[in-house]
Amino acid sequence: MxxxxxxxxxxxxxxxxxxxxxxxxxxxxxxxxxxxxxxxxxxxxxxxxxxxxxxxxxxxxxxxxxxxxxxxxxxxxxxxxxxxxxxxxxxxxxxxxxxxxxxxxxxxxYENYMQLVVRADGPIRTLSDLSGQHVSLGASGSGAALFGSRLVTSAAVSVVADHHPLAEATSALGSGRVQALLWSGGLPTPALADLDTAIGIRLLDLASYIPMLRTLYGPVYDQVTIPGGTYRDPNPITTIGVPxxxxxxxxxxxxxxxxxxxxxxxxxxxxxxxxxxxxxxxxxxxxxxxxxxxxxxxxxxxxxxxxx
Known part of the structure; x- marks a missing residue:
């Protein structure tokens, strides 16, 4: 503090x-x-x-x-x-x-893109699907950790929050120790591209949570699109941008x-x-x-x- x-x-x-x-x-x-x-x-x-x-x-x-x-x-x-x-x-x-x-x-x-990442071969399709699951919500001391806490609280989704640096978070997702990781960064993030090559990843759409976050915390959150092909998924994903x-x-x-x-x-x-x-x-x-x-x-x- x-x-x-x-x-x-x-x-x-x-x-x-x-x-x-x-x-x-x-x-x-x-x-x-x-x-x-x-x-x-x-x-x-x-x-x-x-x-x-x-x-x-x-x-x-x-x-x-x-x-x-x-x-x-x-x-x-x-x-x-x-x-x-x-x-x-x-x-x-x-x-x-x-x-x-x-x-x-x-x-x-520049713009940071909030990237909520899960395994492409898993069942998780929405933030709500992560209820009760282990999720790495950014490293302790990061802006992603602050945002992640706000996101799950405003969405009323109860997760088991872990806080890993990026390298540890990608390893944990690959091994199944966490079911999702949150990363705030540019496009593409090399570590996520490497993880995509290794196991296949999916990014979750976060657009529906923007109005509530803006109501609670002000106009610091933008709707942004991650272009298709940023990683291997050819489909664009709408998420939250933070300057x-x-x-x-x-x-x-x-x-x-x-x-x-x-x-x-x-x-x-x-x-x-x-x-x-x-x-x-x-x-x-x-x-x-x-x-x-x-x-x-x-x-x-x-x-x-x-x-x-």
Whole structure:
């Protein structure tokens, strides 16, 4: 649990450097190996290092959005990738956070697709079919875990919730230790593509749960389509999308913010992982739409300078 006092104490610890972080580092709290958080963060770090080598931008692997905010709060990261629903919870002080955190954003960088995965050769066709079953609802500390809890609660489906990192979750589904796994990420996720090749997978349609989730938690959930052929299934699947935002530490200096935003705008085509199907986005129009957090003032000023 993160309190506002703990968050501010962590932020204050980084003040005083020409570039934030020990030894001039800018650390990006990303996500699990094999996911788009890490791939995007590595591409961003590479482009930022090329523009401003003295920043020494590094990628920190984590278990996801909640942990990333914890890293920002503890002064262990200067930038973090965070799902919009997790950011909204942090700003409002709702679980898993204990009081509001005054966070902003530098941009809306891409869409995460909630992928509820079951075996293709099994009987499970809907979320309701998972009642009483073991389900991996994302790794502890991930945005997927927060979303997964909200999903099954709002759907009134009682599952035995496990919380495995992606590699463990795919192994557990393959061996039958869980009957489903929830993953929040880009398309296609290589680990899921590998699992599909090994055992065959099916993605469950989640569209019918969007109205209730939006009623309960606000407009942080979108209806999105996973194109047919993303994995081996030729049929499109409708699911829930959650924007991914790039969040700065409150102490991040204005020059670093300007550099980051300029890279997001000018190097957008270099920031999409090669395996992406093109369903993600990274352009000036979507970058500035950072609901539920305001744009950092220095980021807003940089966008105005770049685009008038």
């Amino acid at each position: 993160l309190s506002r006092r703990g968050f501010l104490l962590g932020a204050l610890g980084a003040v005083g450097c020409s570039y934030t972080g020990p030894s001039g580092r800018v650390r990006i709290a990303a996500g699990e190996a094999g996911g788009f958080y890490v791939e995007f963060a590595r591409l961003l770090a590479g482009e930022m290092n090329a523009v401003e080598p003295e920043l020494r931008v590094e990628v920190v692997e984590t278990l996801g959005s909640v942990m990333n905010i914890s890293r920002i709060a503890a002064g262990e990261a200067e930038l973090a990738l965070v799902l919009a629903d997790t950011l909204a919870a942090a700003r409002s002080g709702t679980a898993p956070f204990t009081s509001p955190l005054e966070l902003t954003a530098l941009g809306r960088v 991914n935002l790039l969040v700065p530490a409150p102490s991040l200096p204005t020059p670093t913010i300007r550099t980051t935003v300029q890279v997001l705008v000018d190097r957008a085509t270099h920031l999409v992982p090669q395996q992406a199907l093109g369903t993600q986005y990274l352009d000036a129009r979507s970058l500035i739409d950072t609901v539920p957090a305001p744009l950092h003032p220095a980021a807003a000023a940089t966008y105005r300078t770049l685009h008038g």
